[in-house]
Amino acid sequence: MNVRVYVEKQVEGLAAFAPSLGMPHAFRANSPSTIIPVDQHIRFVREVLPGRPLTMNGCVLEAGEDDALIYQELRHGDGSLAACMRTRVLHVDTTMRKPFPWSSRTRQAIPDVTDTAPEESAPRSIDMSAPGLPHSEITLDRVKQVGAPLAGRGAVPPQHLDVHGHMYPYWMLGRTSDSVPNILYNWRKKVAESAGDLRMGAAVLEYRLRYHDMPVAGDLYELYTSFGGAQGKTHNLIHWMMNPANGKPWATMQATAITLDLDARKAIPAPPDMIRGLSEMAAPGLEI
Structure with a gap:
């Protein structure tokens, strides 16, 4: 699911x-x-x-x-x-x-x-007591300073709105999930190949989502992804869903994820050189 x-x-x-x-x-x-x-x-x-x-x-x-x-x-x-x-x-x-x-x-x-x-x-891998970045520090200028890549962009359609005219929270997560492969698909494929050319997928184990503002129909968004570290078989990703019209955030997210062996339904560990490659693809520096 x-x-x-x-x-x-x-x-x-x-x-x-x-x-x-x-x-x-x-x-x-x-x-x-x-x-x-x-x-x-x-x-x-x-x-x-x-x-x-x-x-x-x-x-x-x-x-x-x-x-x-x-x-x-x-x-x-x-x-x-x-x-x-x-x-x-x-x-x-x-x-x-x-x-x-x-x-x-x-x-x-x-x-x-x-x-x-x-x-x-x-919670296991995410500290919910951490206060998170102040709203004023979550800006497109910060994204540019870090060099985090653009994972996706789009506009909010009316069918994604709740009865009060704002984007449903689950579509904010859904648009993020749909965009991540633009950055990570080829990397995950290489991880699977290094483990014996396994059938590869991806899975998130934990999420933290901070909702800063809710878009309305026609609002634009841009999604940026940053490497947040790795431990064992897991890696952390930070996603910023930003409003390009004013440079402010719609939402910020932290994900603990794995590359998944689709047949064994088990995590595929990424070799150290692959982790270094991930940090180069999705520049670290963004925070939840």
Whole structure:
């Protein structure tokens, strides 16, 4: 299942969870307020295959005056964990997208849906306590200084918008996922060849996504990819989805990824010279 689809299910699950927060209106077109993501962790644990049963559950982990940390998980039919998501959300008005305090109804509902996440769902390779770069430091000028390559660009189509007229978060991830092969396909192919000419694919194990602004129809975007280091069989990539009209970010992302043996369904380790090649192709220097 493509990474985009996991976030699509997460968004749908959040809409289904909203009535439990006293916000049955949150994802309707005429709603005065809604819930938007600002910081998200996703961990992909066990592969999801077409036609297999999946169940989503969720809870509130913590809540502030106008924000909350929501936990959601997908489990297979046998109860094993498929994927888990921790999403920091803001309560905002739908006109100006400005945060404002939860209603008394929501504040009363939150304790009833607050719980803890299972230990097996904890982040592994990504530190969610790291504050991330200040918004003012995420600029196209920084991209040029680093020399990070352009992985993709495009325009936001109307069919990718939510009921409030902004791009769905999962399409921001989907457009990024679609663009990465423009930088990495040939590199992954060489890694597979060095391991015995294996059938090659790619898989992301973990993601962190920071949503800085949500595009509307017709807005342009540019995607830049930077090498974020390697450890064992994994490598880290930093993606910046930028607004070329003003040089500011739509989203920034950190991915822990592997090159995958499609037959054995196992990670293919990249030799040191291949890692050096990756750092030359996707210049390091961008940060989440």
